[in-house]
Amino acid sequence: MNRTIKPVTVHFFSIEASHAFFEKFRPNFLATTTNSINTRIINVRSKKHLIKAIEKIETIQGSAYAFTVVRERNTWQTKATRDGRISGISINQGIIGDAYYFFVVPNLKIVLGFTPGLSGSLKTVGKTLLEQFKNDRLDSVSLNLIPKETELFSLSELAEYNSLHFKISSSSLTEISDDAPQLIKDLSAAPYIENNVQLALDLEFNDLPENAFSKENIFEIVSYLSDHDGCSLLKVKGLNNDGQSIHLDFGNAFFSYKTEISTRKNYVDENSSIKILNSALSKYHDNIIPQKTT
Structure with a gap:
């Protein structure tokens, strides 16, 4: 062999x-x-x-x-x-x-x-x-x-979320915990996703209907993925209280x-x-x- x-x-x-x-x-x-x-x-x-x-x-x-x-x-x-x-x-x-x-x-x-x-x-x-x-x-x-750093920029410091981008292996979604966010549960149950492929999702919140994702929903998703060893990339864009654009990268944080x-x-x-x-x-x-x- x-x-x-x-x-x-x-x-x-x-x-x-x-x-x-x-x-x-x-x-x-x-x-x-x-x-x-x-x-x-x-x-x-x-x-x-x-x-x-x-x-x-x-x-x-x-x-x-x-x-x-x-x-x-x-x-x-x-x-x-x-x-x-x-x-x-x-x-x-x-x-x-x-x-x-x-x-x-x-x-x-x-x-x-x-x-x-x-x-x-x-x-x-x-x-x-x-x-x-x-x-x-x-x-x-x-x-x-x-984490690689002693402190990570807190999501709670963002006044507004603009987008969420993450990559995750479909094989890591075959079994998820009961407390997983609804988005992750939906991906896990999707019949059209093949096994052992890399999923890349881009969510632009400005283009979505109002209240499609609340601030609590986004915080829940990022918190879950940032502690998930199957997630290889996790980025969030948003605005701070001064209206400045903030880019956060959690995918390589650990x-x-x-x-x-x-x-x-x-x-x-x-x-x-x-x-x-x-x-x-x-x-x-x-x-x-x-x-x-x-």
């Missing part, structure tokens, strides 16, 4: 959780890896998730805990063979789905990860992973993309690490994933941490 080049984008999230979560993470991880089977399968919203604790890795940034998560894809419904036979997929053991690779770094309170599959679900899968290491089920764990991997396999193996995540963590240390200490 010939080698293929796979692009990889690692995303970085800050972890918001109780002090007890970070304090107990290491012993909980060790308890998992000392078992004869260091995996578990859980069900979340009718989808199976196989969570595998790989190993603890010592880095300059501190201990990083490596995981692989395989999330079931319900779209894999049939199997077709060359003789024309079409049948359902029967699995007695294991699941078929997309692989997600993570580093959890408790002392930095961050998690970084990537997937060759549906990037829009990376945050959801990462949250599911971390929730398995809570001691108290009432504790909340949330993830937020890490830290990420891009690389490529040459492989003969149709997936990224765990050894390669650890090398990628290790390099990404080093870049984070070189670019983000010095800004925080100055």
Whole structure:
């Protein structure tokens, strides 16, 4: 089999959780890896998730805990063979789905990860992973993309919105949260949008009927997309209180690490994933941490 080049984008999230979560993470991880089977399968919203604790890795940034998560894809419904036979997929053991690779770094309170599959679900899968290491089920764990700048220009400072432009992968719209804006829900349900294509939308509010998009609607859409790792470009144009034109670019506002991997396999193996995540963590240390200490 010939080698293929796979692009990889690692995303970085800050972890918001109780002090007890970070304090107990290491012993909980060790308890998992000392078992004869260091995996578990859980069900979340009718989808199976196989969570595998790989190993603890010592880095300059501190201990990083490596995981692989395989999330079931319900779209894999049939199997077709060359003789024309079409049948359902029967699995007695294991699941078929997309692989997600993570580093959890408790002392930095961050998690970084990537997937060759549906990037829009990376945050959801990462949250599911971390929730398995809570001691108290009432504790909340949330993830937020890490911005490159310490402060982003607030949308609330715009007196008027003129236009919204964004790009997003259609594959990241296959599964969206219940609190997604109506525009995103409509795109997700659109029957004419093909899978795994890049969608680019330009909305000029001056040309739309009055009240088609309220200020609250636009703020909701931008807030949702700016925290969505499947959105590659997000720009807003508007006017401030002095009537001056303001251009805001949120699409490149969050830290990420891009690389490529040459492989003969149709997936990224765990050894390669650890090398990628290790390099990404080093870049984070070189670019983000010095800004925080100055």
